[in-house]
Amino acid sequence: MLTIILLLALMITLYHRASLKITSLVLAAILVAWSLVEGIPYVHGIVFLAIFLPLNITVVRRTISAKLLDVFKGIMPKISATEQEALDAGTVWWEAEVFGGKPDWKRLHSFEKATLSKEEQEFIDGPLEELCSMINDWQITHIDRDLPPEVWNYIKEKGFFSFIIPKEYGGLGFSSYAQSRVLTKINSLSATAGSIVSVPNSLGPAELLMHYGTQEQRDHYLPRLAKGEEVPCFALTAVEAGSDAGGIPDKGVICKGQWNGEEVLGMKLTWDKRYITLAPVASILGLAFKLYDPEGLLGDKEDLGITCALIPTDTDGVNIGRRHYPLSTPFQNGPTSGKDVFVPLDYIIGGPKNAGQGWRMLVDCLSAGRAISLPSSANGGAKMAAYTTGAYARIRRQFNVPVGYMEGVMEALARIAGKAYMVDSMLTFTASGIDSGEKPSVASAIVKCHSTNLARETACDGMDVHGGKAVMMGPKNYMARAYQGAPISITVEGANILTRSLIIYGQGSIRCHPYVLKEIQATQNENRKEAIKDFDKALFSHLGFAMSNKIRTFWLGLTGSRLVKKPQSDFTGRYYQRITRFSSALAFLSDVTMGVLGGELKRREMISGRLGDMLSNLYIASAVLKMFHDKGRPEHDKEIVQWALEHCLYETQMAADGALKNFPVSWMGKVLRLVVFPLGLPLSPPSDKLSRKLARQLQEPTAMREELTLGIFKSESEASNLYKVDRALRLQLEMEPIVKKFSEALGKRAANHQVVPFAKEALDAGHITQDEYQLVIDAEEARLDIVNVDDFAPEEMKHHLSEN
Helix, strand or coil: CHHHHHHHHHHHHHHCCCCHHHHHHHHHHHHHHHHHHHCCCHHHHHHHHHHHHHHHCHHHHHHHHHHHHHHHHHHCCCCCHHHHHHHHCCECCHHHHHHCCCCCHHHHHHCCCCCCCHHHHHHHHHHHHHHHHHCCHHHHHHHHCCCCHHHHHHHHHCCCCCCCCCHHHCCCCCCHHHHHHHHHHHHCCCHHHHHHHHHHHCCCHHHHHHHHCCHHHHHHHHHHHHCCCCCEEEECCECCECCCHHHCCCEEEEEEEEECCEEEEEEEEEEEEEEEECHHHCCEEEEEEEEECCCCCCCCCCEEEEEEEEEECCCCCCECCCCCCCCCCCCCEEEEEEEEEEEEHHHECCCHHHCCCHHHHHHHHHHHHHHHHHHHHHHHHHHHHHHHHHHHHHHCEECCEEHHHCHHHHHHHHHHHHHHHHHHHHHHHHHHHHHCCCCEHHHHHHHHHHHHHHHHHHHHHHHHHHCHHHHCCCCCCCCHHHHHHHHHHHHCCCCHHHHHHHHHHCCHHHHCCCCHHHHHHHHCCCCHHHHHHHHHHHHHHHHHHHHHHHHHHHHHHHCCCCCCCCCCCCCCHHHHHHHHHHHHHHHHHHHHHHHHHHHHHHHCHHHHHHHHHHHHHHHHHHHHHHHHHHCCCCHHHHHHHHHHHHHHHHHHHHHHHHHHHCCCCHHHHHHHHHHHCCCCCCCCCCCHHHHHHHHHHHCCCCHHHHHHCCCCCCCCCCCCHHHHHHHHHHHHHHHHHHHHHHHHHHCCCCCHHHHHHHHHHHHHCCCCCHHHHHHHHHHHHHHHHHHCCCCCCHHHHHHHHHHC
């Protein structure tokens, strides 16, 4: 009996993550109380003293830790300088709460709500609205393969390149959230225009100058960049180094040379870059290269490392102008090269003192940009797909019913709506974190990877629902470019395949874990005494953390997490409980997996990818809950929030299931399954009933549909298909009661092509009014304008074929 009591007490203290001292005191108190009632429990007392006495004596415990430190040093893989800089870059934020096994929901709700300032809202309502009205994506992508000159000029004049530049330098100084709203709206119309606006406001010269430039560099370049007098690009990707940016072969050699008639200390640069957005039209080139000092002109170190410099593109030897053609999304993108181009040392961003500091600069600045630019593109695309596909499914009829009422189509519509909500949630949530001062390196990877994947999936579903309408290219086709261009955002700024395993989990398992990074840092500390002290503290905290997560995971699995306190009493309460359960499971599985695989984990990308999927889906689910909370928990969002949460949690469950099925030690995977899923797999994907409800809401101008698609360009303009498809939907809904009225009066039901003739017959018979008849005509004209596709004369086809 005493053994059971002690074990229960131990499990309770571990579940609540009590400290070692409190746990020891609780167990000691139980032993003392037992001795007073039943007599002294010698065996239990000896075991207790043998385990807990040395653990509570610092000298003894550190002696053990010292030996373990040496073992740990031997099995730890060598961390390269570039890996260390990546680990040190940025901050960890809510992703660490999710990884830690016990999310603090009060903290989530306390995060500042994303809002726009009056100035930002006025820009969105004014210049941004005007820019969108100027965009004709068919003209841009198919005919001109570039923005028209008037659009380029408008973008520069109105400060669209200056969102991140402070006002004191002539920039707009917008928040990250405001940037995301601007880019979302532009991308809902044209990914080409969106890409051109996003790049100067992401990782590039302006961002690097603000953080690392000399005062002279900032004073010279930032006002010119803000006014659009300079067009920037940043060249990182080399022919043989894409995702392995640290492996770039481009180099600079410090030497003396002639500059403006004088001999100065400078660099002779040779590079060959590709995939560089804005390079063909750039006036200033940001360049990343490896810098060498073979003559020791700066010091005694020859290999200085990755360095970033700013080079005017009119410098002799700089080659730009040629273009790539990225999947029929012809934003200005192309190669740049140079051979033995001499420039002075003060072209280094931050001056000579920043020679070799380029990688640190890049990874430190990358997190914010990666969380905004491409996710905003995904957000615009997903919202556009939801807005248009829902409307099209309602106005397109087959077998005399809207295709959106067919359950196969409903499945796709529900996926589009739910995933669009997920993209918007994680972008909004992360942008608010950046605006509060965070640089969430792991969260930004989650947002970039999963928002672009989700946008591709919504584009695929949108294509399927539209069918031939989306296949035939022409001015009427609003879906195809989003579908064609989806792989671009999935490929750039860290390919998603590698981001999923190497960044989200590879970095996440170290940065988000409360103790692993501290243990690693202790092994690298040259001061033996300090190293032992730090390692001892981290190690035994880690052991307690791991044991706690094991108990919590099993108990939450056994009880279905129903005993976890709900932070909200409405329908979302159950989802908070389930996220807490899987958070504990992620923390537990991570510790076991890291313990079994050690340094091998970063090469086992299938396992790390699945654990990364758990982390990502829990982060996205948290973002969904946060957005719903910040919106005031509206009733009309209930179904879409349920769908998104059930999708995220099911994906989390299946990622855990996949990790267990493929665990490196098969018998251990079976044992771990008993801890994680003691009662089997509890969750299912969103139900058919829920999907039907959500699909119906997307097909009418409901509050859910309007809020889901808030922020895209819905205004009337010459080339705006979004306005036209929504108008057709609204006219169709107004017309349907009239059709029902005259069908009953005439005693016959009108097929699609018979609506107007039957309406005329009803008008002549006095069953409907002239206004009602005109509404039928207007509705049918609007519907057919959307349903019909483009066709071209033979000579038009030949003309464009010859251009290709």
